[in-house]
Amino acid sequence: MSKQDGIATAAEDSDVDPILRIRDLTVRFEMDRGTSRVLNGVDLDIRRNEIIGIVGESGSGKSMLASALLDAVVAPGITDGEITYHPPTDEPIDVLDLSEEARRQFRWEEISMVFQGALSSFNPTMDIRGHFEETLEAHGYPIGPGIDRAAELLNDLYLDPDRVLESYPHELSGGMKQRALIALALVLEPEVLVMDEPTAALDLLMQRSIVSLLADIRDKHDLTMVFITHDLPLVTKLADRIGVLYAFEFVEVGETEAILRDPAHPYTRALLNATPNLDAPLEEMRPIDGSAPDPVNVPSGCAYHSRCPLATDDCEREQPRMESVTGSHDVACHHWTEVDEIPLTNEVDR
Amino acid sequence: MRRYYFERTAQLVFTVLAVMTLTFFLVRLLPGGPADALRANLIRNNPEMTADQIDRRVEAQLNIMPDDPLHVQYLTYITELLQGDMGQSLSQGAPVTDVIASAAPWTIFTVGTAVAIAFVIGISMGALMAYREGSRFDSGATITSVLLNSVPDYIYGIIFLWILGYQLDIFPTGGRYSSSTEPTINLLTPIQTLAFVGDVLWHAALLISAIVLVAWGGWALGMRGNSVQVLGEDYLRVARLRGLPQRHIAFRYVGRNAVLPMYTSMLITIGFLLGGSIILEQVFSYPGMGYYMIEALERRDYPLMMGVFLVITITVAIGVYVADLTYGLIDPRARVDGGGSS
Ligand code: SF4
Numbered sequence: 001m002s003k004q005d006g007i008a009t010a011a012e013d014s015d016v017d018p019i020l021r022i023r024d025l026t027v028r029f030e031m032d033r034g035t036s037r038v039l040n041g042v043d044l045d046i047r048r049n050e051i052i053g054i055v056g057e058s059g060s061g062k063s064m065l066a067s068a069l070l071d072a073v074v075a076p077g078i079t080d081g082e083i084t085y086h087p088p089t090d091e092p093i094d095v096l097d098l099s100e101e102a103r104r105q106f107r108w109e110e111i112s113m114v115f116q117g118a119l120s121s122f123n124p125t126m127d128i129r130g131h132f133e134e135t136l137e138a139h140g141y142p143i144g145p146g147i148d149r150a151a152e153l154l155n156d157l158y159l160d161p162d163r164v165l166e167s168y169p170h171e172l173s174g175g176m177k178q179r180a181l182i183a184l185a186l187v188l189e190p191e192v193l194v195m196d197e198p199t200a201a202l203d204l205l206m207q208r209s210i211v212s213l214l215a216d217i218r219d220k221h222d223l224t225m226v227f228i229t230h231d232l233p234l235v236t237k238l239a240d241r242i243g244v245l246y247a248f249e250f251v252e253v254g255e256t257e258a259i260l261r262d263p264a265h266p267y268t269r270a271l272l273n274a275t276p277n278l279d280a281p282l283e284e285m286r287p288i289d290g291s292a293p294d295p296v297n298v299p300s301g302c303a304y305h306s307r308c309p310l311a312t313d314d315c316e317r318e319q320p321r322m323e324s325v326t327g328s329h330d331v332a333c334h335h336w337t338e339v340d341e342i343p344l345t346n347e348v349d350r
Numbered sequence: 351m352r353r354y355y356f357e358r359t360a361q362l363v364f365t366v367l368a369v370m371t372l373t374f375f376l377v378r379l380l381p382g383g384p385a386d387a388l389r390a391n392l393i394r395n396n397p398e399m400t401a402d403q404i405d406r407r408v409e410a411q412l413n414i415m416p417d418d419p420l421h422v423q424y425l426t427y428i429t430e431l432l433q434g435d436m437g438q439s440l441s442q443g444a445p446v447t448d449v450i451a452s453a454a455p456w457t458i459f460t461v462g463t464a465v466a467i468a469f470v471i472g473i474s475m476g477a478l479m480a481y482r483e484g485s486r487f488d489s490g491a492t493i494t495s496v497l498l499n500s501v502p503d504y505i506y507g508i509i510f511l512w513i514l515g516y517q518l519d520i521f522p523t524g525g526r527y528s529s530s531t532e533p534t535i536n537l538l539t540p541i542q543t544l545a546f547v548g549d550v551l552w553h554a555a556l557l558i559s560a561i562v563l564v565a566w567g568g569w570a571l572g573m574r575g576n577s578v579q580v581l582g583e584d585y586l587r588v589a590r591l592r593g594l595p596q597r598h599i600a601f602r603y604v605g606r607n608a609v610l611p612m613y614t615s616m617l618i619t620i621g622f623l624l625g626g627s628i629i630l631e632q633v634f635s636y637p638g639m640g641y642y643m644i645e646a647l648e649r650r651d652y653p654l655m656m657g658v659f660l661v662i663t664i665t666v667a668i669g670v671y672v673a674d675l676t677y678g679l680i681d682p683r684a685r686v687d688g689g690g691s692s
Binding site: 107123 | 583584585587588589591592593594598606607610682683
């Protein structure tokens with residue numbers, strides 16, 4: 001149901017130039033107690049050169065979305081649906097239908113990724129230069145110019161290239177490792193950089209400073225960035241658009257400005273209200289009442305109904321479809337027109 | 351860093367001195383211990399000897415002078431030890447140093463070969479088991495290695511010896527090499543050298559196999575555990591996503607990072623080499639360190655016993671020392687100086 005609407009809405013945005021077109025993307029795990037759908041028929045267009053923030057609680061399916069973009073969902077997870085990648089010049093590529101070798105090349109050369117476990121993403125017994133060299137070599141890129149590029153990237157990220165390249169992972173601080181990892185992700189000049197909670201393990205100051213670097217990197221390298229996080233305040237500082245995931249589906253997608261000023265989904269409002277102010281550390285957030293749904297047993301109708309103050313009988317029976325609020329601002333809620341009944345308690349400020 | 355080396359070295363010196371001191375007191379002071387036993391023995395066998403002569407004999411054999419004050423005895427004993435004089439072996443009728451010097455290469459050869467083979471088999475099997483974690487191969491190999499590992503090596507030795515030595519007569523039942531073979535290690539006479547080496551291997555084969563059969567399982571289980579852990583690390587997932595070739599990941603990531611933590615136990619094992627397989631050498635009548643240890647025990651040859659004991663403990667201490675000093679060179683994580691802090 002929501003699928004058809006998703007396509008209709010996406011079709012309206014025909015003037016945008018998507019680099020990634022995601023349709024009906026589902027990730028499931030077959031388990032003894034039933035099928036666990038950790039991503040449930042998701043549609044999304046990611047525009048060329050934008051920074052899109054994907055926000056959700058832990059267990060909302062956001063990490064699965066990150067992995068699925070590289071067709072890297074870990075076994076025994078099964079990825080269904082369609083992800084079409086539109087390179088700048090060549091023909092579109094069906095990401096979920098690549099041969100093993102083509103997929104190996106596709107990853108890192110076209111779409112690359114910075115992981116949640118960023119601080120342990122380096123081989124502890126290899127120096128940082130070794131990581132760059134082996135990556136270049138595995139993809140048949142010349143080592144010399146590749147290392148020069150790595151040095152330039154490290155420099156752009158305010159690291160001393162010579163020192164960092166000669167260091168072993170344990171000799172670098174968390175923030176340095178994180179930035180070295182971003183440089184490693186960009187060394188093959190990919191078009192898209194997916195970041196899954198890239199700053200979660202860092203202190204507040206380091207988080208903010210890395211986020212501000214990312215915008216510069218995007219401009220300099222014509223990147224498209226997908227920034228996945230549970231930290232809505234953090235991503236508003238960076239993203240052009242924001243998609244809010246709840247219970248393995250998008251409930252609201254729109255320009256950051258629209259999401260902040262006129263959030264149309266009760267859950268988005270709850271997320272915004274949970275933060276005392278947008279500069280406060282996440283730890284000071286008031287938790288939202290209720291808990292995230294179980295992927296094996298998603299509630300019928302709107303998955304949010306048990307936590308939603310606007311819920312009616314309709315909400316329990318029928319799943320809301322994606323509707324357009326304004327141009328490119330979409331929401332999936334039966335009662336979004338009445339959402340102002342949930343007042344925004346915070347000053348919104350970017 | 352320098353401080354670390356200094357501490358390790360001091361520790362080694364202290365250990366060696368402690369072991370020497372221990373043997374001194376064991377030999378000298380235990381009532382009814384070696385000195386008394388030796389003196390009684392000498393008196394019984396040589397009724398014509400004067401007490402003075404007997405004392406001199408005791409001194410020659412145990413490196414002690416019973417009538418000197420204790421601290422003088424102690425200093426004499428340590429000094430002579432440091433000069434390589436470990437006294438006279440009663441049972442072998444030769445200086446202990448000579449007996450050990452002739453036995454040690456054989457034990458180093460057999461146990462060294464066995465440990466090397468067991469290590470290679472063990473880490474290959476362990477890595478394979480980890481890659482196929484949970485498969486039937488994995489559980490089968492785990493059970494096999496635990497079973498083989500839980501039986502003492504001399505049991506295998508006895509079985510091998512009985513079947514392949516006595517029943518089938520395929521392998522010799524004792525000795526270092528055939529009496530008909532001239533020991534030849536000479537590049538100018540390659541045929542004789544090869545024949546000799548072949549003969550030596552033939553004599554040691556069952557003994558080596560018995561050790562390998564027990565030892566590989568331990569390495570395999572250790573390697574399996576380490577590899578499973580490395581395979582689950584974040585950096586391994588990232589390495590795969592970066593499109594690194596499987597082979598590269600298997601050797602440079604899984605293999606290396608799983609073997610590194612075993613380096614120390616590997617060196618300590620090498621340290622234990624000289625202790626050899628005490629009972630096993632006895633089973634195969636293979637005159638190595640362990641063989642002489644038992645000989646010495648049976649014939650109450652205290653100087654030889656103490657000599658073997660000293661050499662074994664000191665070698666283990668040196669093995670640990672070398673492991674401590676070199677671990678930082680092979681594993682960057684263990685480097686104490688950490689060049690990264692600014
Ligand atoms: S559909 Fe109903 S329950 Fe779901 S968010 Fe909207 S008002 Fe709340």
